[in-house]
Amino acid sequence: MELSRRVQAIKPSPTLAVTARAAALKASGRDIVGLGAGEPDFDTPQHIKDAAIAAINTGFTKYTAVDGTPSLKQAIIAKFKRDNGLDYGPKQILVSCGGKQSFFNLVQAVINPGDEVIIPAPFWVSYPDIVILADGKPVIVEAGIEQGFKITPAQLEAAITPKTRLFVINSPSNPTGAVYSKAELAALGEVLRKHPQVLIASDDMYEHIRLNDAPFVNILNACPDLYERTLVLNGVSKAYAMTGWRIGYAAGPEAILRAMTNVQSQSTSNPTSISQVAAEAALNGDQGCIAPMLAAFKARHRYVVDALNAIPGFKCVDSGGAFYAFADVRPAIQTLLSRDVIEQGSDIAFSEYLLESADVAVVPGSAFGTEGYIRLSFATSQANLEKALKRIAQAVA
Numbered sequence: 001m002e003l004s005r006r007v008q009a010i011k012p013s014p015t016l017a018v019t020a021r022a023a024a025l026k027a028s029g030r031d032i033v034g035l036g037a038g039e040p041d042f043d044t045p046q047h048i049k050d051a052a053i054a055a056i057n058t059g060f061t062k063y064t065a066v067d068g069t070p071s072l073k074q075a076i077i078a079k080f081k082r083d084n085g086l087d088y089g090p091k092q093i094l095v096s097c098g099g100k101q102s103f104f105n106l107v108q109a110v111i112n113p114g115d116e117v118i119i120p121a122p123f124w125v126s127y128p129d130i131v132i133l134a135d136g137k138p139v140i141v142e143a144g145i146e147q148g149f150k151i152t153p154a155q156l157e158a159a160i161t162p163k164t165r166l167f168v169i170n171s172p173s174n175p176t177g178a179v180y181s182k183a184e185l186a187a188l189g190e191v192l193r194k195h196p197q198v199l200i201a202s203d204d205m206y207e208h209i210r211l212n213d214a215p216f217v218n219i220l221n222a223c224p225d226l227y228e229r230t231l232v233l234n235g236v237s238k239a240y241a242m243t244g245w246r247i248g249y250a251a252g253p254e255a256i257l258r259a260m261t262n263v264q265s266q267s268t269s270n271p272t273s274i275s276q277v278a279a280e281a282a283l284n285g286d287q288g289c290i291a292p293m294l295a296a297f298k299a300r301h302r303y304v305v306d307a308l309n310a311i312p313g314f315k316c317v318d319s320g321g322a323f324y325a326f327a328d329v330r331p332a333i334q335t336l337l338s339r340d341v342i343e344q345g346s347d348i349a350f351s352e353y354l355l356e357s358a359d360v361a362v363v364p365g366s367a368f369g370t371e372g373y374i375r376l377s378f379a380t381s382q383a384n385l386e387k388a389l390k391r392i393a394q395a396v397a
């Protein structure tokens, strides 16, 4: 049977694939430590669960408005005002089944075949494939460790063509943890100002997972004049340990949000009614529930980055946010290759070796568009991290 060209051009999410492989090996009896997953290891806070249980018990279990319940949209509007100093009305908000669907809807709504989407690498694995599903063209701009995993204004300028329709910025970043400063965002905005055909997608999914004292800023805080062509994407998955509830949201110009809502209305309809009630409780409730999770992420981050830097052939810079360390392992790969421990000098072969010989699952950098690195998630217990790092150090010694 012939499948569509579109679907043949995409691959399953590599991070989900690593997680599934680690789970299968675990089920077969191996003591695998999985550092592949992109989700908090904490339980969803109790007051959020209680709200959802009450929603079920009171029969709030039917279709809602496609774009989200009015009260959740009000909670999102209040969140944007409170946390980001941004003003939106209800027609500028769309609630979706996770941040992934928010980006999918956006791309379906604005990309024509052949339109170019600028994606800085290392990137979240789904951006390019979602663009390909819309017959768009991902234009990858490389930003390695030597530039702090952040693209420069000159790189952005060089990547823009008359076909560029969208620029994606994700800060704090998955997979690198890099965070753009207000000045850096202002400098990118300076370039974007010259190209009015380019929309901007600011993926703020890791807004609350900040590992140092730098405040959160997005490009609209740096360049308020870009409001009419910026889409802000966010969600409750990472901040409130709610990955399974599937609630993300988007805000931006009304006409684009209306189009995104049409995409959603002809694909999935509303996100789960119960999850919407839970998300409302998360956004309106006590934000103090984030603090203990954040404290743990900070402590683990310190441990992981220091432990990685102590391994010969590894180099890792501090993450400003999110719960990942992205280590440059190019010298370690070369060492293992020269000793015939691995057959190919690639991060994929290296990650396979760690899985087979050290029983540790990590994600190769090439999954994120950047060869020679590995991503370790520290959304797992300190005990697991210590076990994993000891095993990795032994395996490459």
Ligand code: PLP
Pocket (backbone or CB within 6 Å): 038, 097, 098, 099, 100, 101, 124, 170, 173, 174, 203, 205, 235, 236, 237, 243, 246, 247, 248
């Ligand atoms: N954006 C980034 C950068 C992410 O890392 C993720 C999840 O891994 C998402 C968006 C989507 O999150 P979800 O669809 O689980 O809400």
